[in-house]
Amino acid sequence: EVQLVESGGGLVRPGGSLxxxxxxxxxxxxxxxMNWVRQVPGEGLEWVSSISxxxxxxxxxxSVKGRFTTSRxxxxxxxxxxxxxxxxxxxxxxxxxxxxxPHYVPGVASVAEIGFWxxxxxxSVSS
Amino acid sequence: IIMTQSPATxxxxxxxxxxxxxxxxxxxxxxxxxxxxxxxxxxxxxxxGGTTTDTGVPARFGGRGFGTEFTLTINSLQSxxxxxxxxxxxxxxxxxxxxxxxxxxx
Numbered sequence: 001e002v003q004l005v006e007s008g009g010g011l012v013r014p015g016g017s018l019x020x021x022x023x024x025x026x027x028x029x030x031x032x033x034m035n036w037v038r039q040v041p042g043e044g045l046e047w048v049s050s051i052s053x054x055x056x057x058x059x060x061x062x063s064v065k066g067r068f069t070t071s072r073x074x075x076x077x078x079x080x081x082x083x084x085x086x087x088x089x090x091x092x093x094x095x096x097x098x099x100x101x102p103h104y105v106p107g108v109a110s111v112a113e114i115g116f117w118x119x120x121x122x123x124s125v126s127s
Numbered sequence: 128i129i130m131t132q133s134p135a136t137x138x139x140x141x142x143x144x145x146x147x148x149x150x151x152x153x154x155x156x157x158x159x160x161x162x163x164x165x166x167x168x169x170x171x172x173x174x175x176g177g178t179t180t181d182t183g184v185p186a187r188f189g190g191r192g193f194g195t196e197f198t199l200t201i202n203s204l205q206s207x208x209x210x211x212x213x214x215x216x217x218x219x220x221x222x223x224x225x226x227x228x229x230x231x232x233x
Contacts, residue, residue, distance in 0.1 A: 035222075045162075045170065045213055047222040059220050095169055100181070111217045113160040115181070117169035 002026040004096045004118030011124045016086050020121060022079040022096030030074040031102035035114055036081050038092035038123075048094070049081065053102070057109035064090075086125045093120040128152050128216050132225035138233040139204050147199040147228045149214035154194045158218035161190055161199045164227075165210035173212075174199065204230070 008020040022034075036048040049070040050059045058070050069082040079096055100115025129152035139145050149159065157177040162170035172181045174190035177197055187202040201208055209232050214225040 044227050045215075045224040047224065050222070061221050100172065100175060109220065111158070111220065111222070113158075113172065113175040113215070113217050114162075114170075115172050115175075117171070120169055 002098070002116050004098065004116065006094065006096050006118045006121035009094065009121035009123045011126065012086050013127055014086060014088060014125055016125070017082070017084045018086065018123060020081040020083065020094055020096075020123070022081075022118060024077045024079065024096075024098070027098070028102075029072070029077050029079070033099045033103065033110070033112065034072060034079045035097040035099070036068075036070060036079075037095045037097055037114070037117075038090075039095070039120070040092045046092075051079070052109065053104055056107075059109060083123070086123075088125050090123060091125045093122050095120045128155060128219060128223050130214055130216060130223050130225035132212075132214055132228050134228060135226070136229045136231060138231050139209075140233045141204050141206060143204055145201045145204060145230055147201075147212055147230075149192075149197040149199070149225050151195045151197075151216055155216040155218035157193055158216055159190075159192065159197050160215045160217060161188075162213045162215065163208075163210055164213065165207070170213065201230070206232075 003025045005023045035050045051070045067085040096118040097114045098116045099112045131150045133148045159177045161174040164170045178190045189200045211227045
């Protein structure tokens with residue numbers, strides 16, 4: 001059974017940092033491009049970042065570029081999101097998500113639909 | 128790519144059919160997915176490639192469209208179908224989502 005379990009969320013003051021983790025099981029993480037998507041409670045979905053299966057390509061939304069860093073450790077079956085310089089507007093549920101199928105094109109930041117989502121972890125930024 | 132979903136809210140009765148619309152600001156060809164989100168749950172992939180139903184998704188869900196105009200149809204609404212539906216394009220970076228259509232019980 002595919003499982004994605006996020007952790008590391010919490011309440012942080014503006015300007016602070018957090019490191020979110022996503023533990024993957026039930027599939028070979030190394031074969032999949034992975035994503036972070038966030039959702040302000042009661043609002044819509046916002047794509048945050050994607051990382052190719054070999055970490056060659058890491059994409060970020062303009063709203064987080066320069067403050068968020070996505071990484072992965074396939075040996076530990078884990079995906080990470082380092083969040084620095086937190087702002088009140090970063091308050092949201094953060095979802096770890098896997099592409100639907102394992103795709104890879106050397107030298108190309110290929111795109112695919114998101115096929116599976118974790119339960120999410122809440123990040124609250126407030127003074 | 129800007130994603131526009133309409134209507135924002137659909138008030139329906141169980142057993143009725145619902146049609147949700149998604150429009151993109153430029154062609155995404157068939158790189159369009161639909162997700163369902165029920166309260167307290169993460170999104171669930173329903174449709175990809177504009178028209179292909181994901182594994183395990185009931186046959187009452189159907190997607191149509193190509194280019195810039197897409198629809199999601201839900202035939203004979205069941206109680207578990209009430210929630211918010213999002214479209215998303217994966218034709219180009221950045222990935223973008225529509226604002227969602229809430230399907231609520233009338």
